[in-house]
Amino acid sequence: MIKTDRIPALGMALLVLSLCSNSAAPFQLPPPPSTTPQSESAPYLLRLTTREVLVDVVATDRRDHPIRDLSVREFEIVELKEHGNKTPVGIASFRPVDATLDHSDVVPRSGGFRVSLGGDCAARSTFHYAISFHPDEVGWQGGYHEIEVRTTRPGVKLAYRPRYYVGAREAPERLPTLAEAAAALQAAACYRADLPPSIGLAVRPVATGLNDVVRFFVTVDADSLAFISVSTNNRRVQLDYGACTFDRNGRLLRYFNSAADRMLTSQEYAQAVVHGFPNLLEFPRMKDGAMMRVVARDRTTGNIGNVDLVLTSDFALQSQAISTADEQSVEKIALQQMDLRAEIYGRYSAEPYIRPPYGPLGSFGSVVPRPPDFCGDVYDLPKETMRLPNFWNLGSIGSLHATSLDVPHQNFTNTGGIPGITSGTAWLGIDYHAIFWVKNPGTYQFRLLVDDGAKLFIDDQKVIDMDGVNSGRMASGQIKLSQGEHSMHVPYIQGPPTDVGLVLAVKSPGEHGFQIFDLRTFGAPQDNSETSVPK
CATH class of the missing domain: 2.60.40.10 (Immunoglobulins)
Known part of the structure; x- marks a missing residue:
């Protein structure tokens, strides 16, 4: 009607x-x-306000530490035209965005026009520079357009999406x-x-x-x-x-x-x-x-x-404090897989392949936010991508939310992929970000079971490196954490079919065994005020 x-x-x-x-x-x-x-490269979205393009740029040094003191005078933007022509453009606005201090929506929820940094989760979790320019008439035409962002400061690496899309x-x-x-x-x-x-x-x-x-x-x-x-x-x-x-x-x-x-x-x-x-x-x-x-x-x-x-309501969407029966069943399977690998690694010099069960078991996350949660940007990857890419240079196809990274090693064929994001089961990347709180300071031990590749960063420090194609392998690492707030970053890649797996477990100081790292245990206090769709 x-x-x-x-x-x-x-x-x-x-x-x-x-x-x-x-x-x-x-x-x-x-x-x-x-x-x-074009769809595989998934270009950045375009934010146009009076023909303005806004580009989010990450700057790092040779050790991949963020550089926070660049000025507008140290940046240049160039539009790449046909036949290799390059046209410098003036910078219209410049703003450093510190995700730990600036809690405004740096990425529009409407999916409208913006050249965005990787995805929503990355933009809300990573220090970056928001730089805008006004494209010329050619840059305003429908289709894909290439840009190049440069810096005059030596030794600085820039990460940004080098293309944007204008609707027909x-x-x-x-x-x-x-x-x-x-x-x-x-x-x-x-x-x-x-x-x-x-x-x-x-x-x-x-x-x-x-x-x-x-x-x-x-x-x-x-x-x-x-x-x-x-x-x-x-x-x-x-x-x-x-x-x-x-x-x-x-x-x-x-x-x-x-x-x-x-x-x-x-x-x-x-x-x-x-x-x-x-x-x-x-x-x-x-x-x-x-x-x-x-x-x-x-x-x-x-x-x-x-x-x-x-x-x-926001309150209704908050994650339950206690795991459901299904979640507990998945946690049990994941921890058993980790214990088996820990036992095997102690007995054999070579790591035998362990045939996984058929999925789906667990979930990479939900399109519905459920704080406290990991926020993960999802990416389509070119075939034969065998190592973690720089996700800042890619365009996200959506975002996921999960209270824990608890996807046991499994055969992912015919599972339907990730609901609301993609039906694909291979050549995917997910870039998870989270903030967690530590009550008891001390040395925390972590385990990461992956198929195919992943890394664990805490407070920008690499704790575990499992990059590459790994068939359900596990690695461990530890870090000393003080009481208070900490950041976590877990980039993950699912390469060739058919197996997947991503399990993060932790052993806290004074504990005897590993448990699934769950933000409901390490999450921040939540505001229980209830707001809902009006009747």
């Missing part, structure tokens, strides 16, 4: 779109989008069929889009007074009107909306879709240029729904915008 409502403050008609499920059956994961060289502003030579367009919309809502988002979306919950319905204003940013084919010469809006719901564990629940097709009046277009183009979306309230991903797709250009909506 589509009906029209009017909001006096905006002075323009709004569509109330009741999104309907296209099936009474539970959602089935769509096939992954086609893999192309014209129809492609071949328009997709209705079936292809529907599949692309569903994949973007429940999985991921084939191209980076280029439509900026803003969202605001609306009180309904009803227990079985939720409503949200979803507004296309004014800066994005060009990407939905709206202009003074063409005021017709044709947007398809898709939405996928997830439970608190990140499992897919249901897919909904609807459409808006209307001609704006001159007054409505003038309002949209200032305030953006809003629609009021209405969904059935789902009992187990914790998060909804809403996608808007322009029917003419194929451009995508997305935004994640939390459907329940």
Whole structure:
């Protein structure tokens, strides 16, 4: 059902779109989008405000320690053109961002326009420089664009994504069929889009007074009107909306879709240029729904915008203090695998291959935040990637949240991949970041079981190095920790099929055995104030 409502403050008609499920059956994961060289490299997203590109840059020394005292005068940005031409551009703004001090949202949740640092988790956990510039007319054209960031200070290594994407502003030579367009919309809502988002979306919950319905204003940013084919010469809006719901564990629940097709009046277009183009979306309230991903797709250009909506209270999303029976079962399997390897390593000089059970066992994480948690950016990797890449130079395809890294060594074939992120089971990278609190100072011992490769950093100090392709191997390390807050970084790579594994265990001072490292034990105190979607 589509009906029209009017909001006096905006002075323009709004569509109330009741999104309907296209099936009474539970959602089935769509096939992954086609893999192309462009989608494999997954360029950074573009944030354009008056044609401004914002690039996040990490600077390190030869020992990979962060450099925090660079000035704007020590940076240069160059646009790479056709035929090898390079055009220097002026820096419009410059800001050092210290994640330990700056708790603002350095990455927009809407998936709009921004050249972002790796992914949301990295940008919120890593000291970096936010540098913006104004592209010329060529850099504003639809498609992929290359840039180069330089520094004049010797001995400094820069990490950044060297390309960005601008959405198309014209129809492609071949328009997709209705079936292809529907599949692309569903994949973007429940999985991921084939191209980076280029439509900026803003969202605001609306009180309904009803227990079985939720409503949200979803507004296309004014800066994005060009990407939905709206202009003074063409005021017709044709947007398809898709939405996928997830439970608190990140499992897919249901897919909904609807459409808006209307001609704006001159007054409505003038309002949209200032305030953006809003629609009021209405969904059935789902009992187990914790998060909804809403996608808007322009029917003419194929451009995508997305935004994640939390459907329940922050308090309800917090992780349970006690492990569930399923979690305890997985923990038992993981610790038994570690104990077996510790026994074997003491008896044999060579490490025999141990055939793993079939998965899925455990989880790499959920798309739904559940603090306290590891935050992990997920990356598609080129085939034959045998070592951990520099994730800062790659574009994330999504983010995961997990209270522990507890994925036992297992055969991952036919498991469906990572819900809400990718159905792939090989050539993936996950870059985990976390903050944890130590109550009892002393020497902490850690174990890391991996298939294929991973490293453990605590307070920027490398504790365990298991890089490369490892078939369910384990390594140990220790570090002395003071009382208080500490940072943890675990980059992980899953290379060739078919096995996976990532288990992090800890032996605290005075303890007799290893336990799964769980942020519910090492997490910060939480604010139990409850905020939820209004009724």
